[in-house]
Amino acid sequence: MSLLKLSSPPALLLGALGGSLGSVITKFRGGKGINTKGGVDGIAKVFLIKATNRIEGLRALLKQFDMSEFRNKMVALKANFNSADPFPASTHLDTLRVIVEEIKSAGASEIILAERSGMGRTREVLEALGVFDLARELDFKVLVLDEIDKDSWVKVEADGTHWLRGFYIAKVFLEADKVVQTCCLKTHRFGGHFTMSLKNSVGLVARKVPGVNYDYMAELHTSPHQRLMIAEINRFYNVDLVVLDAMKAFVLGGPEKGKIVEPNLLVASRDRVAIDAVGVAILRIYGTMENLQRGRIFDLDQIRRASEIGVGVKSPSDIKIIPLDSKSAEIAKEIETKLVA
Numbered sequence: 297m298s299l300l301k302l303s304s305p306p307a308l309l310l311g312a313l314g315g316s317l318g319s320v321i322t323k324f325r326g327g328k329g330i331n332t333k334g335g336v337d338g339i340a341k342v343f344l345i346k347a348t349n350r351i352e353g354l355r356a357l358l359k360q361f362d363m364s365e366f367r368n369k370m371v372a373l374k375a376n377f378n379s380a381d382p383f384p385a386s387t388h389l390d391t392l393r394v395i396v397e398e399i400k401s402a403g404a405s406e407i408i409l410a411e412r413s414g415m416g417r418t419r420e421v422l423e424a425l426g427v428f429d430l431a432r433e434l435d436f437k438v439l440v441l442d443e444i445d446k447d448s449w450v451k452v453e454a455d456g457t458h459w460l461r462g463f464y465i466a467k468v469f470l471e472a473d474k475v476v477q478t479c480c481l482k483t484h485r486f487g488g489h490f491t492m493s494l495k496n497s498v499g500l501v502a503r504k505v506p507g508v509n510y511d512y513m514a515e516l517h518t519s520p521h522q523r524l525m526i527a528e529i530n531r532f533y534n535v536d537l538v539v540l541d542a543m544k545a546f547v548l549g550g551p552e553k554g555k556i557v558e559p560n561l562l563v564a565s566r567d568r569v570a571i572d573a574v575g576v577a578i579l580r581i582y583g584t585m586e587n588l589q590r591g592r593i594f595d596l597d598q599i600r601r602a603s604e605i606g607v608g609v610k611s612p613s614d615i616k617i618i619p620l621d622s623k624s625a626e627i628a629k630e631i632e633t634k635l636v637a
Contacts, residue, residue, distance in 0.1 A: 340567035340609045342574050344628055345620040346560055350543055353562045354394040356620055360564065361537060365474070367403035372410055372472035373436075376480050376496050379415035379552040380424040384480045384544040389426055391541045395478055396434050410468050412441035412499050414513065415552055419443070441466050441499075446506045457528045458521035463512050464502040465532055474536045477568075481545035481575050483554060487522045489587045491551050492575045493538045493568040494598050494607075497529045523597035530568055530607045538571045539564045547584040557582045561627065569608025570615045573599055577634035581627075593635055612636045 343360045347353025373395070375387035392409075399407055409431065413421040418440045422428055431438045449464035469475055479496040488495050503513040516525055542561040546554035559578055565571045576593050583589075594600060594611055603610050612635040619628040 338609070338614055339616050340565055340570035340614060342563060342565040342567070342570050342615055342617050343620065344561060344563050344574070344617055344624050344631075346623045346627055347543065347562050348560065350388065350390050350541075350562070351394055354391060354539070355398070357539070357562050357564045358394070358398045360618070360620070361566075363398060363402035365402075365536070366399050368405050369473035370406045370408070370471075371399055371404045371474045371476060372408050372469045373399075374469070374475070374477045374496060374500055375409060375411065376478065376491075376499070377411045377418070377421055377425060377427065378413050378499060380421045381552045382425075383541070384482060384546055384556065385550075385552045386421075386425055387478055387480065388541055388543070389430055391478055391539065392427070393430060393434065395476060395539060396430075396436055399476065400434070400436075404474075407436040408439055408468055408472070409436060410439040410441055410466055410500060412466075412501075412503065414499065414503075417442070439466075439468060441502070446508070449502055449505050452532050458519070458524045459512075459528065460515060460519075461510060461512070463529065464505050464508075465529070466500045466502070469500050469533045475534055476537045476539075477535050478539040478541065479571075481540060481542040481559070481578060482550040483546050483548055483579065483585050483588065484550050485554070485585075486517060486551070488526060488551075488598070489523060489585070489596065490572070490576060490579065490598070492540060492572045493535070494530055494572050494602055495526050497533075498526060500533070501529055524601045527598050527601035527607065528605065530602055531605050535566070535568055537564065537566060538568055540571050540575055542575065542578055545579065545582070547579055547582050559627075561624075567608040567615075569599055569602050572602075573609075573612065573615065573635060574617065574631055577631040578627075580634045581630055592637070 345353050377386050412418055448467050450467050451464055452462050454462040479493045482491045484491040540563040542559045544556055544558050547557050548555040573593050617628045619625040
């Protein structure tokens with residue numbers, strides 16, 4: 297049995313992993329472990345709505361979840377602000393607005409949006425996209441991860457992963473009572489193949505850490521194991537809610553530019569593997585890059601690795617798609633067909 301070590305705050309406990317990373321006992325949030333069952337009885341519910349109005353659609357989608365769970369909780373929020381390019385390259389501000397408003401309405405004690413951009417300086421990206429203006433308007437905090445000190449990162453050692461030197465996760469995502477993620481629907485031409493909730497987690501990992509002479513993103517993006525490494529990041533932090541904004545999508549190119557289609561879909565789940573599998577199914581419906589068209593969805597590197605190490609569901613049969621209306625039901629059937637193909 298390999299031993300995985302976390303150089304961590306007191307809230308984190310040492311975790312032991314088997315050779316496949318499957319038998320994790322890493323715990324945090326006062327002893328709450330990572331959910332490896334994908335939902336109730338191992339079934340991940342994925343809610344879906346075909347929307348003409350993003351704001352109304354998102355509010356309907358979030359009503360499917362018990363938002364009272366956020367009452368008096370500190371919430372860490374991860375959006376997709378990898379570059380200063382507009383949606384679907386980056387999170388739409390209306391999507392961020394609705395998510396923040398709903399969490400605040402539920403009575404959250406604090407909301408912290410934490411971001412690290414990969415294509416541009418994070419602060420400049422957030423300024424260009426209007427994130428700081430929205431934060432002032434809605435009264436939530438923005439943490440620029442490029443600017444935090446070494447003590448604000450938690451080291452995950454390499455044992456049992458494809459990372460050569462391990463990696464650092466922003467401590468805010470481990471200390472938060474709740475974590476919410478919102479991602480876009482995109483292909484990724486730089487080796488990821490697709491970028492949704494699993495790949496979005498790269499933005500909470502350090503490129504460089506003060507006092508450590510190493511570029512973790514250079515390792516990631518030049519590694520033949522890039523997609524496996526992306527999946528492995530997700531094993532070391534919890535997510536309580538994921539919202540996938542698929543009103544538009546890149547079906548070729550990405551992550552900052554590409555061929556755009558308009559599925560007009562909004563999707564939400566508690567399970568990252570389920571969300572990404574559904575997202576890939578949507579890309580296949582519209583026609584996408586060859587690397588994503590071939591084979592079974594659960595055989596794609598990111599999804600396969602995330603599934604085998606317990607990030608989420610194990611197979612398409614563990615996903616229950618719940619359309620919110622008749623229009624949504626039609627596309628839901630197409631997605632279900634693609635999932636099992």
